[in-house]
Amino acid sequence: MDKPKLRVATTSLAGCFGCHMSLLDIDEHLFELVGRVAFDRSPLTDIKHCGPCDIGLIEGGVCNSENVHVLREFRRNCKTLVAVGACAITGGLPAQRNHLDLGACLQQVYRFRDDIEDAAVPDDPELPLLLDKVYPVHEVVRIDYFIPGCPPSGEAIWKFLGDLIAGRTPRLGHALLRFD
Amino acid sequence: MPEVDPVVQQVVARHGGDPSHLLQILIEVQEVFGYLPAPSLTAVARELAVPRSRVEGVAGFYSFLYPAPIGRxxxxxxxxxxxxxxxxxxxxxxxxxxxxxxxxxxxxxxxxxxxxxxxxxxxxxxxxxxxxxxxxxxxxxxxxxxxxxxxxxxxxxxxxxxxxxxxxDNVRRRDALLGPTFQPGSALAAALKLGPAGWLEQMRLSGLRGRGGAGFTTHVKWKSCRDAAGPDKVVVCNADEGEPGTFKDRVLLASHAERVFEGMALAAYATGARTGLVYLRGEYRFLLEPLRALLDRMRGDGLLGRSILGEKGFDFDIDIHLGAGAYVCGEETALLESLEGKRGTPRIRPPFPVTRGYLGRPTVVNNVETLAKTTLISLGGGAAFAATGTAQSTGTKLLSISGDCALPGIYEYPFGVTIERVLEDCGAGDAQLVQVGGASGVTIAGYEFQRRIAFEDVPTAGAFMVFDSGRDPFDIARNFVHFFAHESCGFCTPCRVGTALLKGYMDKLALGRGAKVDLADIEWVDRLLRNASHCGLGSSAANPVVDTLIKFRPSYERRLKSLEFEPAFDLDAALADARRITGRDDPAAHLDGGRGR
The missing domain is CATH 3.40.30.10 (Glutaredoxin)
Incomplete structure (x- = not known):
């Protein structure tokens, strides 16, 4: 009853927030969850930087320099880091650009479209630069666990977190393990 | 270039329009055109009345078949x-x-x-x-x-x-097999005197085990095939010697093929088979004509064909099929698939080939050296054969020795010889490591050189590669890992993905970007390959890494960049395109201490 709550941080890198929506999809288990964990940096709390945490959940792949900084901040602070969903694990949909030349991509979007005035690729230092390719998170930092799915079902995320919180090696059975 | 259709029709006709000859047909069509033009695949499919996808599947599987134009x-x-x-x-x-x-x-x-x-x-x-x-x-x-x-x-x-x-041939040491001259027909004549049952009994007494690596007892295989239901049994000689570092079968086929073919006839006599097939690896294509000529001579001498040596009802003949550059076809069930003109994907066992093999018929698959050895048993008797070697590894073994030694070549030793002795004989004074059994074999370090070549200790199909103190064990293991990634047939995920992952880790280490955790991941992939692969290729693909990680760990550790994780690529360089495009060079336009930070 009086066990200290585990601290959990979550973020979406090059993702669509679909995995976060799936997390919210655990419905009434949310009450159980907030009874057992406290959220640190997360879109749910709007905390901007991560402090020391037990569990970090990463949605999305790594497409720009900011993603690298955020991911490294998570790795530095989280004892257990989990890649959640197809984009984090493989690069996913955003990685479709990996087959294209980055220059051609940016030119197409920012210069060669009609109805654009003063067409130029934005160079504001506020904007994070794009990496040449979209990388899966485990190619940039050490990842401890993977939850596949696009998105993984709420049920899968709940089972996984339940195991993790209880100290069991997380194990998704056949029914919960899916790649679409 | 000649017209496609007449060529294809001619080749297909030569093979009697038999779809199980698809691989042989493609090899011959390619010999005409230099590669396999798309219309030729369509024509082959049409002439054999098989789906074009099947033809393309085979053409795409083998390294030596080229569905796209290639140099003359x-x-x-x-x-x-x-x-x-x-x-x-x-x-x-x-x-x-x-x-x-x-x-x-x-x-x-x-x-x-x-x-x-x-x-x-x-x-x-x-x-x-x-x-x-x-x-x-x-x-x-x-x-x-x-x-x-x-x-x-x-x-x-x-x-x-x-x-x-x-x-x-480079034969450096001769013993029971390579020493005496062989009188063609003598081994068959001796077996015919014993009768099939008596001959099989001599095989039992000999304790002969397969020389292809697995070491299965030959007479058990033969007896199972003899007792299997089905009238039309087959003897297959596995001459797909693809294990890196092995070449003894090449020498046997080049200079002692009478023994090999007579061994096949001896197997046929024991099992009642009438069909013999040799699966000759494409790399040994140059042996095809001499071997075919020898088969003709043997037919002329009454050693093949109908009523061999006048024995009524003993009919047996041999045909040679070519492989086309696929290591996995050395696995006996993949070899059978390939003989049937398909992609060389290993089958699920059981059923074993002795009950359901080539075209579903009971089939004995034996290694070249195993078959050659049977002539010794026929001539000298099983007990005499078992007198050399060790308790569980009777007779002699051919070793293919290469690498850092003065006298590379073929050495025939009684089983039980120490690695030390072999190294001394081949002039390897500075050996630090020996890879016995090829890429899928065992890595032997200096402190183990007193170990013996035998199924009880260090089993081998014959490869014996010597590496001196100037060689880096990591490089050796990495070469083998690349080999397996290339040769994985792609059928099962653990092997297809596992060998590729392993290659990725080894390349990362080679670049000096490895981290301690990568070693743990390598060990994890090794376990996965061993336990989950469909066939021996996958389960042994990890062997060189497992062994060198245990015996030569510093060779890996010195390549580690950090104890933390490192990406396999340069993050700051990955921003270079965007910097160029935007013309930016401010601190935020860099990662990892690139300029501007």
């Missing part, structure tokens, strides 16, 4: 570690420079293409290349210059200097 001269450098140690990579680059081509890409005029291929079984006289399937040995810069000149002048291969194609 196809030059393939053997890429085994022993060839690399003899300087093959530098020679390849030199030849590419001379002929203005990039490895793996045909020249624009279609004259020549240069690439690497898995071990060609000429490790004792490398570096070796295959030019349009013909082996050239002992490559050096002079020979490379000559080859470049011949290719540039488009001199037909038949008019190249004969010395190029000279292949030596």
């Amino acid at each position: 001269y196809r030059i393939l450098f053997s890429d085994n570690i022993t060839d690399q140690m003899l300087g093959s990579r530098a020679l390849l680059e030199a030849l590419c420079r001379k002929l203005w081509v990039e490895p793996g890409k045909p020249s624009e005029d279609g004259l020549v293409s240069i690439d690497t291929t898995s071990c060609t079984g000429l490790c004792d006289q490398g570096p070796a290349v295959l030019v349009n399937g013909r082996a050239i040995t002992r490559l050096d810069y002079r020979r490379v210059n000559e080859i470049a000149e011949l290719v540039r002048k488009a001199v037909p291969l038949d008019r190249w200097p004969a010395a190029f194609f000279q292949i030596e």
Whole structure:
């Protein structure tokens, strides 16, 4: 009853927030969850930087320099880091650009479209630069666990977190393990 | 180029329109066109009345079949570690420079293409290349210059200097098998005197075990096949000697083929088989004509065909099928698939080939050396055979010795010989590591050199590669890992993905970007490969890494960049395109201490 709550941080890198929506999809288990964990940096709390945490959940792949900084901040602070969903694990949909030349991509979007005035690729230092390719998170930092799915079902995320919180090696059975 | 349809029709007719000859048909069609033009695949499918997808599936599976245009001269450098140690990579680059081509890409005029291929079984006289399937040995810069000149002048291969194609047996130590001269027909005559049951009893007494690596007891295999239901049994000789570093079967087939073929007839006599098939690896294409000529002679001498040596009802004949550059076909069920003209994907066992093998018929599959050994048992008796060797490994074993030694070649020893003794005999004074059994075998470190070659201790199909103290064990393991990733047939996920992952880790370490955790991941992939693969290729693919990680760990550790994780690529460089496009160079436009930070 009086066990200290585990601290959990979550973020979406090059993702669509679909995995976060799936997390919210655990419905009434949310009450159980907030009874057992406290959220640190997360879109749910709007905390901007991560402090020391037990569990970090990463949605999305790594497409720009900011993603690298955020991911490294998570790795530095989280004892257990989990890649959640197809984009984090493989690069996913955003990685479709990996087959294209980055220059051609940016030119197409920012210069060669009609109805654009003063067409130029934005160079504001506020904007994070794009990496040449979209990388899966485990190619940039050490990842401890993977939850596949696009998105993984709420049920899968709940089972996984339940195991993790209880100290069991997380194990998704056949029914919960899916790649679409 | 000749018209496609008549050529295909002719080749298909030569094979009686039999779809199980699909691979042989494709090999022969390719010999006419230099590659397999798309219309030829369509024509083959039509003539054999099989789906085009099946034809394309086979054409796409084998390394030596080319569904896309390739150079009129196809030059393939053997890429085994022993060839690399003899300087093959530098020679390849030199030849590419001379002929203005990039490895793996045909020249624009279609004259020549240069690439690497898995071990060609000429490790004792490398570096070796295959030019349009013909082996050239002992490559050096002079020979490379000559080859470049011949290719540039488009001199037909038949008019190249004969010395190029000279292949030596290099037999350095002879024992029971390689010592005595063999009188063709004598082994069969001796067995016929005993009758099939008496002959099989001698095989039992001999304790002969398969020489292909697995070491299954031969007489049990033969007896199971004899007792299996089905009238039309088959004897297959596995001459797909693809294990890197092995070449003893080449020597047996080049100089002792009478024994091998007579061994097949002996197997047929014991099992009641009437059909014999040799699966000859494509790399040994140069042996095909001499072997066919020998088969003709044996037919003439009454050693093959109907009523062999006058024995009524003993009918047996042998045909030779060619492989086309797929290591996995050395696995017996993949070999059977390939013999049936399919992709070389291993089958699920059971049923074992002895009950359901070639075309579903009871089939004995034996290694070349195993079959040759049966002639000794027939001539001298099983008990005499069992008198040499060790309790569980009777008789002698041929070792293919290559690498850092003065006298590479073939050595025949009674089983039980120590590795130390072998090293002494072949002139390897500075050995730090021996890879016994090829890429899938065992890595033996210096402190184990007193171990013995035998199924009880260090089993082997015959490869024995010596590495001296100047060699890096990591490089050796990495070469084998690349080999397995290339040769995985792609059928099962653990092997297809596992070998690719392993290759990725080894390349990362080679770049000096490895981290301690990568070693743990490598060990995890090793376990996965061992436990989850469909066949022996996957389950043994991890062996060289497992062994060297245990016995030569510092060779890995010295390549680690950090104890933390490191990406396999340069993050700041990955921003370079965007910096150029935007013209930015401010601190936020860099990662990891790139300029501006």
